[in-house]
Amino acid sequence: MKIYSFALIVLFLSCNDQAPLTNENAAQETTITKRYIDPHNGYSEAVSVEANGVKTIYFSGQVGVGETFEAQFRDAVQKLLQMLEKSGATFDDVVKYNTYIVDYSSDMLPAFRAVRKELLGDIDMPASTLVGVEALGLESWGVEIEAIAVIKAN
Incomplete structure (x- = not known):
């Protein structure tokens, strides 16, 4: 198996048309900047x-607060929308988001979909994952949403 893997790497490298990184083209490297919000x-x-x-x-x-799943989900979505705005983005800029729900069951799906459609729409939606989990960071948290957005740099 190791020989086969090595052969694939050699084949890939031999088919790669890009020049290796040298001192001459090192100046063309991309500058990446990070900002912590x-x-x-x-x-x-x-x-x-x-x-x-x-x-x-x-x-x-x-994460959202509230007495019901729906209330917590609404609150979490509102917090995500606030963070998007604070970062110079909107939900239209989101390319991927994940939702984690404690003790998820399929009877929660209609409420999840209704709130999502009401607050986020249902046209040209980003890639999405819904995951049922046993617990989140605190016992009172029932839903958590994370996202990735892409926008033009200033």
């Missing part, structure tokens, strides 16, 4: 990474 308690609410005129923003999980 609202850092606290060992993490940042978001981190923006900028390169080649594009800014990708990674949002930490936003």
